[in-house]
Amino acid sequence: MDLEPIISRMKLGAAGETGTWRNYRPVINKELCNKCKTCFSYCPEGVISEEIEIDYRFCKGCGICKEMCRQKAIEMVQE
Amino acid sequence: MWNLQGNVQAESHRNGSRVRKLLTSNEAVAEAVKIAKPDVISAYPITPQSPIVESLAKMIAKGELDASFVRVESEHSAMAVIHGAATAGARVFTATSSHGLAYMFEMCWWIAGSRLPAVMAVATRSIGAPWNIHGDHTDIVQLRDAGWIIGMAENAQEAFDMTLQAFCVSEEVNIPFAVGLDAFTMSHTAEVVEIWEPEIPPRRQAYKVLPSDNFAVNAVTMGKARMKARYDLAVDLENSAKVIEKTDKDFGNHGGLVENYRLDDADFAVVMMGGWCGDAKDAIDMLRQEGFKIGLLRIRFLRPFPKKAVKELGCEVLVVDKANSDLRGVLGIEVSSCGVEAKNVVAGIGGVDVGVEDLCRIFKDFMNGKLEMEWYL
Amino acid sequence: MILPGNTSCQGCPISLAMRCLDEIENPVLVIPAGCSTVVAGLHPNSAMKIPVIHVPFASTNAVACGVKEAYKRAGVKANVIAWIGDGAADIGFATLSASATRKDDIITVVVDNEAYMNTGTQASLSTFWKAKTSTSPAGKADERRDLALIMIAHKADYVATATVGYIEDLRRKFRKASQIEGFRFIQIHCPCPPGWRFPSEKTIEIARKAVMSGAWALFEFYDRKLRFSGIGKKFAEKDNRISLAEYLKAQGRFEHLRDEDILAIEKAIDEEWEILKRFSGE
Ligand SMILES: Cc1ncc(C[n+]2csc(CCOP(=O)(O)OP(=O)(O)O)c2C)c(N)n1
Ligand code: SF4
Ligand code: SF4
Ligand code: SF4
Ligand SMILES: [Mg+2]
Numbered sequence: 001m002d003l004e005p006i007i008s009r010m011k012l013g014a015a016g017e018t019g020t021w022r023n024y025r026p027v028i029n030k031e032l033c034n035k036c037k038t039c040f041s042y043c044p045e046g047v048i049s050e051e052i053e054i055d056y057r058f059c060k061g062c063g064i065c066k067e068m069c070r071q072k073a074i075e076m077v078q079e
Numbered sequence: 080m081w082n083l084q085g086n087v088q089a090e091s092h093r094n095g096s097r098v099r100k101l102l103t104s105n106e107a108v109a110e111a112v113k114i115a116k117p118d119v120i121s122a123y124p125i126t127p128q129s130p131i132v133e134s135l136a137k138m139i140a141k142g143e144l145d146a147s148f149v150r151v152e153s154e155h156s157a158m159a160v161i162h163g164a165a166t167a168g169a170r171v172f173t174a175t176s177s178h179g180l181a182y183m184f185e186m187c188w189w190i191a192g193s194r195l196p197a198v199m200a201v202a203t204r205s206i207g208a209p210w211n212i213h214g215d216h217t218d219i220v221q222l223r224d225a226g227w228i229i230g231m232a233e234n235a236q237e238a239f240d241m242t243l244q245a246f247c248v249s250e251e252v253n254i255p256f257a258v259g260l261d262a263f264t265m266s267h268t269a270e271v272v273e274i275w276e277p278e279i280p281p282r283r284q285a286y287k288v289l290p291s292d293n294f295a296v297n298a299v300t301m302g303k304a305r306m307k308a309r310y311d312l313a314v315d316l317e318n319s320a321k322v323i324e325k326t327d328k329d330f331g332n333h334g335g336l337v338e339n340y341r342l343d344d345a346d347f348a349v350v351m352m353g354g355w356c357g358d359a360k361d362a363i364d365m366l367r368q369e370g371f372k373i374g375l376l377r378i379r380f381l382r383p384f385p386k387k388a389v390k391e392l393g394c395e396v397l398v399v400d401k402a403n404s405d406l407r408g409v410l411g412i413e414v415s416s417c418g419v420e421a422k423n424v425v426a427g428i429g430g431v432d433v434g435v436e437d438l439c440r441i442f443k444d445f446m447n448g449k450l451e452m453e454w455y456l
Numbered sequence: 457m458i459l460p461g462n463t464s465c466q467g468c469p470i471s472l473a474m475r476c477l478d479e480i481e482n483p484v485l486v487i488p489a490g491c492s493t494v495v496a497g498l499h500p501n502s503a504m505k506i507p508v509i510h511v512p513f514a515s516t517n518a519v520a521c522g523v524k525e526a527y528k529r530a531g532v533k534a535n536v537i538a539w540i541g542d543g544a545a546d547i548g549f550a551t552l553s554a555s556a557t558r559k560d561d562i563i564t565v566v567v568d569n570e571a572y573m574n575t576g577t578q579a580s581l582s583t584f585w586k587a588k589t590s591t592s593p594a595g596k597a598d599e600r601r602d603l604a605l606i607m608i609a610h611k612a613d614y615v616a617t618a619t620v621g622y623i624e625d626l627r628r629k630f631r632k633a634s635q636i637e638g639f640r641f642i643q644i645h646c647p648c649p650p651g652w653r654f655p656s657e658k659t660i661e662i663a664r665k666a667v668m669s670g671a672w673a674l675f676e677f678y679d680r681k682l683r684f685s686g687i688g689k690k691f692a693e694k695d696n697r698i699s700l701a702e703y704l705k706a707q708g709r710f711e712h713l714r715d716e717d718i719l720a721i722e723k724a725i726d727e728e729w730e731i732l733k734r735f736s737g738e
Pocket of ligand 1: 513514572575
């Protein structure tokens with residue numbers, strides 16, 4: 001019996017490289033960043049690591065990280 | 080004969096390892112389910128199915144059956160509960176009738192599409208409007224397109240045997256199995272049934288979902304996946320005929336997909352399914368005595384449909400239906416789809432009484448070429 | 457528990473809520489039709505790191521109940537989660553109620569984006585007063601139905617409201633639910649950028665404004681007692697709230713509101729708080 005039509009398997013980038021959806025790219029100013037991890041906690045996509053590195057392959061450019069950063073360490077730069 | 084309480088106290092006597100008991104078809108189904116030892120049962124009450132699950136609830140309360148019985152608020156949820164339990168690897172059972180089957184329809188498609196083994200008894204009853212609690216086949220024929228195996232028992236013995244067979248077959252082919260039994264004339268009518276306890280293999284299924292897994296079942300498909308799933312199910316449903324035939328001898332030797340009754344030398348064949356086939360056989364015996372060469376092809380399975388047996392009839396064919404689509408009967412449409420030109424009569428809708436004499440008259444008119452009325456009203 | 461590169465829109469609250477599932481031990485997700493189905497991954501891919509059972513719209517709690525029954529009998533440890541939208545709570549309301557009444561040992565999570573988003577933003581019973589949706593183009597005239605209160609009336613073992621606006625509070629509630637046995641219910645307020653018509657970077661800000669204006673109350677119910685949650689406690693007092701207009705005016709779905717509309721909504725919200733306060737005894 002072929003189960004493939006009803007089974008879906010775990011995949012990073014299930015919708016492909018969603019970074020291509022981005023109009024604006026979040027750029028972190030490391031000097032301003034105090035590693036409070038707020039951006040890590042609130043990124044809906046989960047593309048900011050605990051070391052505060054952004055995985056641009058998948059970052060959709062929603063801008064939530066920029067809004068949440070109290071240090072104003074994140075800037076949205078047009079792609 | 081009629082036992083509306085649904086609990087006949089019968090004296091049973093031992094006959095080897097077999098016990099003969101006076102049981103309604105509802106009770107026979109419950110006995111079979113008890114032997115199959117399901118893990119999870121869920122159902123919602125509806126006449127005339129209720130005594131099946133009431134009996135099972137009682138068996139559980141008495142400690143005779145170790146199963147979870149989930150009381151739900153609707154048939155949709157009854158089917159959803161057993162869908163979930165089956166997904167997690169449990170042997171499952173439910174039962175319904177009529178409006179209940181209509182109400183769970185969406186889930187019937189899902190459990191079949193998910194390729195989950197499950198067994199459901201359907202005490203076949205008319206669907207409204209208007210309200211009618213009596214027997215016909217308008218409910219169960221609706222399952223035809225959903226991807227279920229659909230068996231139609233003729234009597235309590237067959238309801239017992241078929242229910243046990245259902246667990247075996249369903250779990251081998253990963254397709255849910257409905258056992259049809261006629262409202263009241265079977266569900267609430269006691270007959271002698273030979274009860275025995277065949278060995279049912281432990282639960283088998285193509286997949287189950289556990290917390291340690293990381294795959295998804297039934298995500299949104301695009302492209303050809305859905306069509307492929309539907310095709311596979313259709314092919315496997317077709318092939319389930321072999322498994323039904325192979326296991327038939329272990330479950331009462333009823334003939335596989337069909338029962339041939341006095342067909343060998345027949346010039347005329349009647350095609351029917353369900354409880355009234357007993358009356359049809361009596362009618363045929365009477366007509367045989369009058370010299371008519373007539374026989375019965377009793378459809379035991381509406382799905383997979385016994386196309387070969389129908390095609391091989393090679394004589395004049397009459398289909399007598401208890402369910403209609405338009406003016407045509409549903410079984411009539413099935414038979415004509417096999418390339419067999421057949422006369423078709425619709426009768427007994429909503430429990431309209433059709434006895435041996437009525438059937439004799441219909442059969443005679445058919446053989447005399449005088450069949451005018453397509454609806455026996 | 458959700459992997460990057462999924463199908464969610466930019467700024468999606470459901471994707472954010474799904475990330476928090478790592479607070480729950482041995483999760484098995486049961487998801488009906490809705491945005492969550494799509495976000496969890498389109499065949500042949502699954503965006504989730506945990507097992508997902510996709511099911512019909514109205515069936516979730518019953519399926520979850522069946523899954524849990526089977527696990528119980530097989531001795532499998534799991535937190536079975538019925539992860540539903542507010543719309544699924546509409547069509548599956550009887551099923552949800554039966555599940556709560558049976559005290560099914562599962563967690564029900566409602567990701568409440570206040571409309572049927574997946575089918576194009578039609579109004580649900582949870583849609584906010586006077587909100588414009590595609591089936592209430594002049595603003596919804598009906599009440600907003602309060603699921604969490606209804607679940608409390610079922611004497612559920614754990615009921616909580618939460619929001620993607622305060623993620624630590626949400627995570628704590630997931631953790632807490634994970635450690636309790638019985639029927640657990642968490643309704644998460646999920647501001648949705650395309651559905652509510654605000655820019656994608658504002659999801660959290662709007663979620664917080666909902667709490668600060670009193671439009672979304674944060675509370676927990678367990679041991680038969682209702683408690684306002686730490687972060688939202690002070691907004692039980694009207695004086696501490698920001699103006700409701702500040703919350704509403706940030707969203708396109710309320711662009712048509714006049715001052716008297718806002719006053720009427722405020723009255724409805726105040727009445728709800730009165731009920732909540734009576735429940736909490738505070
Ligand atoms: C029986 C049935 N009716 C209607 C639909 C169509 N449908 C799919 S998702 C959906 C709305 C989902 O709304 P909600 O549960 O709030 O989830 P959301 O998409 O907002 O996250 C509807 C109406 C369906 N799938 N099944
Ligand atoms: S929120 Fe700002 S300060 Fe905090 S870790 Fe992120 S970039 Fe750094
Ligand atoms: S822009 Fe959005 S997706 Fe990209 S890192 Fe920031 S929060 Fe995450
Ligand atoms: S419509 Fe809203 S809830 Fe649905 S995926 Fe998009 S952002 Fe998320
Ligand atoms: Mg919704």
